[in-house]
Amino acid sequence: MRPLDIYRKTLGSLDEADSAWWYLGTTTAQAEGHPELIVNHVETVMIYRTQTLDPDSFRVPWWEIGLFRDAITGELPGPWTNPITGVTSDHPKTFEEGPSGFSLRETGTGLAMFDVVQAFAALESATIDIATIGNRICITQTEVKTRAFPGLDGIPDLDSGQATKSRTVLQWLADADAVASNAPSVPATGTYSFEIGAPAWLGFGDMPCRFMVKGLMVKAELAPPLNPRGWRDLQQMFPQYFGAGMIQPRWC
Numbered sequence: 337m338r339p340l341d342i343y344r345k346t347l348g349s350l351d352e353a354d355s356a357w358w359y360l361g362t363t364t365a366q367a368e369g370h371p372e373l374i375v376n377h378v379e380t381v382m383i384y385r386t387q388t389l390d391p392d393s394f395r396v397p398w399w400e401i402g403l404f405r406d407a408i409t410g411e412l413p414g415p416w417t418n419p420i421t422g423v424t425s426d427h428p429k430t431f432e433e434g435p436s437g438f439s440l441r442e443t444g445t446g447l448a449m450f451d452v453v454q455a456f457a458a459l460e461s462a463t464i465d466i467a468t469i470g471n472r473i474c475i476t477q478t479e480v481k482t483r484a485f486p487g488l489d490g491i492p493d494l495d496s497g498q499a500t501k502s503r504t505v506l507q508w509l510a511d512a513d514a515v516a517s518n519a520p521s522v523p524a525t526g527t528y529s530f531e532i533g534a535p536a537w538l539g540f541g542d543m544p545c546r547f548m549v550k551g552l553m554v555k556a557e558l559a560p561p562l563n564p565r566g567w568r569d570l571q572q573m574f575p576q577y578f579g580a581g582m583i584q585p586r587w588c
């Protein structure tokens with residue numbers, strides 16, 4: 337099977353149906369000379385659509401809403417107190433992004449990403465590798481971008497002075513037999529990691545610090561929700577994007 341079709345069936349669908357991916361992660365910070373500490377948990381739903389451009393390329397519009405949870409209580413966060421510096425500051429609760437998108441095409445060596453549109457980020461490079469591991473197909477997508485981490489007013493613009501270089505690795509896997517079948521879309525699960533400059537609200541000041549997000553990524557049906565509590569809270573925070581119990585991304 338062509339790499340283009342493998343990617344499309346596992347991330348989205350050979351038809352143009354929407355696919356929901358849950359990103360369930362934990363953010364950590366590690367200041368120089370200190371152990372890594374948990375900051376919060378992140379619950380995100382990303383909706384992907386796959387649209388054919390020509391026989392050798394397709395476009396992936398995507399849209400995202402997410403929330404943070406307190407590392408201790410699991411509830412929406414109150415003020416954050418940095419245990420190392422003692423600084424207390426307001427903690428962001430939600431973020432949203434989209435519509436954004438990118439396109440993929442076949443090349444002589446695999447897949448290439450082009451025509452990337454993302455309001456709060458600038459792509460520097462992207463690589464996509466597809467491998468077979470036993471009876472699993474593994475897709476690894478690595479992106480280097482300039483962007484900022486969400487703050488109290490959402491994701492800061494590129495010209496806000498808060499943007500830094502970031503590195504994202506998405507790796508998802510699917511059953512090889514399912515991928516080879518006639519099904520237009522197949523189940524997939526995986527992991528992700530994201531590293532970026534520490535936002536100011538963490539309270540580290542000029543102290544050197546690594547800031548990271550690590551977690552699970554799970555492809556799911558639009559309904560019923562994979563994560564009922566997260567779905568409920570997202571619906572309360574973003575009622576404009578829900579209707580009749582379903583998420584309704586705005587593609588334009």
